[in-house]
Amino acid sequence: MSHQSDLISTDINAYLAQHERKELLRFLTCGNVDDGKSTLIGRLLHDSKMIYEDQLAAVQADSVKSGTTGAGNVDLALLVDGLQAEREQGITIDVAYRYFSTSTRKFIIADTPGHEQYTRNMATGASTCDLAVILIDARFGVQTQTKRHSFIASLLGIKHIIVAINKMDLVEYNEETFNEIRDDYLAFTKTLNLQDVHFIPLSALDGDNVVNPSPNMPWFSGKPLMELLNSIEIASDHNFRDARFPVQYVNRPNLDFRGFCGTIASGVFHKGDSITALPSGKHSRIKSIVTYEGELEEAFASMAVTLTLEDEIDISRGDTIVGSSSSMPIVADKFKANIVWMTEKAMIPGRQYTIKLATRSVSGSVSTIHHRIDVNTLEHHDADELQLNEIASCTVSVNAPAVFDPYTQSKGTGAFIIIDRLTNVTVGAGMISGTSDSADLPPVTAEDRAARFGQKPAIITLTGSESAERAYQLERKLFDTGHATTVLENQEQNLTVLLPVIKHAGLISICVDCAGDVADLSFDTDQQDMDAIYNALKGSDTI
Incomplete structure (x- = not known):
């Protein structure tokens, strides 16, 4: 199965050390429904010998049961579409992750849904990726979903795009069709922040230009998909200029050690660097950079470390340690x-x-x-x-x-x-x-206040022998359910001035025996108890 099976059998420690040092590339596949995303990933794993024998046997058995392929063929999409609903409908619903490696890189693939109602799933899958493979059906060209996924990739800051024009076998491997789709896509993405775009004509079903160059498209001089994934430059994508260290945890195992644990978000920290803690603005220097394996002289983005400082300054979870020599956030x-x-x-x-x-x-x-x-x-x-x-x-x-x-x-x-x-x-x-x-x-509007308090401002008058007692009971019930309210019991107040101000503030004002025609709602406590009044308020859409 593996390209390093000989090394595994002779020196497992050397294999693990070699594997750990490989560069990791996270990428996602996206595109319209039935563009062949899951089939492409399956073909990528199959042709690069990255499938275990028992996995392949299970998929072959499922292919026969489903009848989705001809005799002797394997439905490679079943390697990715693992949910029962996905298999039944022939679509991808949730984000599926697959892991494989080559001699030079480790890969994490996120297979994302193509349906518009699963946009949130696609955004979740794309949030940690370095590269996006956007599939386009060669028969239909650039579609609405193509534009949507390209926009989301741009929005999430994905710097590298591979446009895989799939199903070229269904258009007789026509170069002109490929060129038209490429030009249409480039015309659309002029308004997007996509800097590094590559185009590959391929057939995921037959394996053309997936792992090996296709003899059916001699006019294409570019790299096959696997070779491009192995060689595309991503090391410079990380921000190593602006040192940022959000503090996850303050580690105080004893009186002699106080360290700040977290993962470096960007930049590089060196032992002895001056730092600033934000939002407090306090300054100090890095005394040591501690890891499980021992202390380091420097640490960079994506490393999880513990920093100790020369000075006892107040830093807690949620604060950010910033390199003083870098630009300030x-x-x-x-x-x-x-x-x-x-x-x-x-x-x-x-x-x-x-x-x-x-x-x-x-x-x-x-x-x-x-x-x-x-x-x-x-x-x-x-x-x-x-x-x-x-x-x-x-x-x-x-x-x-x-x-x-x-x-x-x-x-x-x-x-x-x-x-x-x-x-x-x-x-x-x-x-x-x-x-x-x-x-x-x-400016803040009445609608803004209504949204904040979850209520419509209103003036409520209560009359009857128990009006004062009921007013405070009602205030407590409204307050406990998250509403902003107040009771006015003093009839000597200038209500014509006071009540409009309270209403403008978005509050519910409960007046006891208020004189004059000032009320939006009135209740007689001799005839209605507090629960009945509360239910009447709910029925009036005040709360």
Whole structure:
């Protein structure tokens, strides 16, 4: 199975050491439904001898049962489409990961869905990838899904794109067809930030230009897919300039040791480097860089290490250690970002969530939706809320200073997730595009306050012999269910001035025996108890 089977049998330790030193390339495959993504991955593994014998036997048996291939042929897509629903429908639903290696590199493949309703799955699979393989059916050319996946790849900062024009056998390996599709794709991607794009004509079903050059397309002088995956340069993609170390954990096993654990998000740290802790702004120097194997003189992006400092400065989980010689990140409580919404319940501006940025979690909200991006056409549309799988440019406001960089500069400190505070479910993901100027933000509206408090402002009057007692009971019940409310019992107050101010603030005002025609809703406590009043408020859409 393996290209290193001889080394495994003679010196297992040498094999493991060699394997550990290989460069890792993460890539995803995406494209329209039935473009052949899963078949391509299966062919890649099959022709490069990366399938175990028992795996191949199981797939051969499943191919016979399903009847999807002719006699003696193997449905290679079954190597990837592991879910029962995927096999039944002949589509990819969830992101499937496969692992293999060659003599020079290790690979992690993310096979992502092609359906628009699984955009969140595709975004999740793409978030850690260095390269994207975008498949195009040679019979149909550039499709809407092709554009959508290219936009998402661009949005997530994937720097390398391989456009695999598949099913060339069905267009008689025509060079002109290949050239037309290539020109159409390049014309579309002029507006996207895609810098390194390669085109390969292939047939995943027959193996043309997958691992070996195709004799059917002598006019193509480029590299086959496997050779390109092995040789494409990714080392320079990492940001080794701006040193960023989000603190995951403070390690204090005894009185003599205090270290800060985490994974370096970008840049390089050296023993003796001066550092700045943010958001506090305190300064110190790196005393040591500690790992399980021992101390290091330097550590760089993606390494998990523990830093000890020469000075006892206050640093805790969620803070960021920054190399003083590098450019400083931004510290602010507002930022602009592109957000992918990932749940059925719509995102409404003003609603409170937990924002997790690197290792720091802070409460906050999406204060403004600037525009929703049509992922199929790239057009911008006005939006009051964000639905499942939609993407929008937004301003995010957090309730404490956050340390961040633009996503294009540092993924580790420029990406965040949005977590529902009640269910603890991840409901959205975002990529920071820059800071937000408060002067650019619209004023707070009545709709904003209603979204924040989950209620419509109203003036409620209670009358009857138990009105005062019922007013405070109602206030407690509304407060316990997350509403903003207050009780007014003093009839001497100037209600004509006070009540409009309270209503403008978005509050529910409960007045006891208020005189005059000021109420939106009135209840007689001699005829209705507190629960009946509360249910009436729910029926009136006030709460």
